[in-house]
Amino acid sequence: MDGSPPPRPALSIADLVADGLADAEQAPVLEQVVQDFRLRLTPQMRAASALSDGVARQFVPSAAELIQRPEDSLDPIGDDVHAPVPGLTHRYPDRVILHVTKTCEVYCRFCFRRETVGDTGHLPPDQLEAALDYIAQTPAIWEVILTGGDPLVLSPRRIADLMARLTAIAHVGVIRLHTRVPVVAPDRITDALIAALRLHPSVWVVVHTNHADELTHEARAALARLADAGVPLLAQTVLLREVNDNANALEDLFCALIRLRVKPYYLHHCDLARGAGHFRTTIAAGQAIMTALRGRLSGTCLPTYVLDIPGGFGKVPIGPDYLLADGQSWRVTDPNGQIHRYDDPVKS
Numbered sequence: 349m350d351g352s353p354p355p356r357p358a359l360s361i362a363d364l365v366a367d368g369l370a371d372a373e374q375a376p377v378l379e380q381v382v383q384d385f386r387l388r389l390t391p392q393m394r395a396a397s398a399l400s401d402g403v404a405r406q407f408v409p410s411a412a413e414l415i416q417r418p419e420d421s422l423d424p425i426g427d428d429v430h431a432p433v434p435g436l437t438h439r440y441p442d443r444v445i446l447h448v449t450k451t452c453e454v455y456c457r458f459c460f461r462r463e464t465v466g467d468t469g470h471l472p473p474d475q476l477e478a479a480l481d482y483i484a485q486t487p488a489i490w491e492v493i494l495t496g497g498d499p500l501v502l503s504p505r506r507i508a509d510l511m512a513r514l515t516a517i518a519h520v521g522v523i524r525l526h527t528r529v530p531v532v533a534p535d536r537i538t539d540a541l542i543a544a545l546r547l548h549p550s551v552w553v554v555v556h557t558n559h560a561d562e563l564t565h566e567a568r569a570a571l572a573r574l575a576d577a578g579v580p581l582l583a584q585t586v587l588l589r590e591v592n593d594n595a596n597a598l599e600d601l602f603c604a605l606i607r608l609r610v611k612p613y614y615l616h617h618c619d620l621a622r623g624a625g626h627f628r629t630t631i632a633a634g635q636a637i638m639t640a641l642r643g644r645l646s647g648t649c650l651p652t653y654v655l656d657i658p659g660g661f662g663k664v665p666i667g668p669d670y671l672l673a674d675g676q677s678w679r680v681t682d683p684n685g686q687i688h689r690y691d692d693p694v695k696s
């Protein structure tokens with residue numbers, strides 16, 4: 349035993365029909381969808397999907413995935429544009445993304461890496477060595493971001509090995525893991541896994557979650573185990589049409605996360621992944637939601653709304669803007685939409 353939960357049974361469209369999550373009439377077209385984009389769901393998210401449309405829509409295949417739009421991209425955020433060695437993205441000077449696996453516990457229907465997730469399992473040992481060598485030989489790299497796929501599908505033993513290797517590189521000050529596991533597969537958050545994470549003195553876990561209904565009793569307990577162990581927790585959320593594209597849904601999610609000691613970090617505008625156009629809102633719609641939330645929630649509950657500029661040009665905040673230059677002054681909009689003037693100090 350390596351501390352991982354037992355393998356999960358494969359799921360089929362017929363299972364989703366039996367659960368009432370898919371129409372029998374739609375089954376042939378959904379079979380076509382899953383030929384192209386994999387299907388995987390944990391028992392926890394299968395049960396949550398039966399209770400919540402906001403959860404089901406994220407994981408249950410839809411015929412809309414067969415629709416391709418002109419703006420759709422095979423590499424929406426430019427992972428391949430900045431890959432000095434296979435499995436590593438080096439977009440910003442001080443940090444790298446290490447794609448340790450292409451496997452996830454669930455396959456999200458809107459995933460920006462849907463062309464690669466599920467392909468070939470974990471990063472082969474020779475490629476992992478080459479990536480670690482690159483990091484060791486590049487002193488500018490201060491932060492290593494482990495992603496995938498989902499890095500927490502690796503066994504605690506593999507994670508411990510990786511942590512030990514990265515800890516041995518003196519200039520790596522921070523390790524950040526981006527994962528959906530604590531929410532979708534909370535049984536993986538074991539004492540052995542937490543001990544492996546804590547081998548590095550500064551490990552941050554960024555939890556991907558999009559709807560309060562994903563935060564099952566088990567998920568809440570898993571997040572509490574991580575927080576109790578002293579692992580700092582952030583959350584990233586994708587803005588998804590008919591899942592969470594309204595202020596009430598996001599308020600529920602962000603407030604629940606803060607209660608669980610998880611700081612909402614980014615609200616991502618949905619990327620241009622192929623066959624995911626039905627999930628995308630407009631940026632104006634996202635800004636309107638953020639404006640509504642700004643008036644309702646404390647700053648601790650509010651993430652930054654960001655866009656990963658298509659093509660690999662980086663991530664930027666996309667408003668809404670509260671500040672406009674007005675000659676020598678500024679015009680500042682308050683959460684109620686009223687405009688105020690602000691003057692910088694006069695130079696002496």
Ligand code: SF4
Nearest residue numbers: 452455456459497528
């Ligand atoms: S868990 Fe993350 S990487 Fe995996 S399918 Fe979902 S969004 Fe993509």
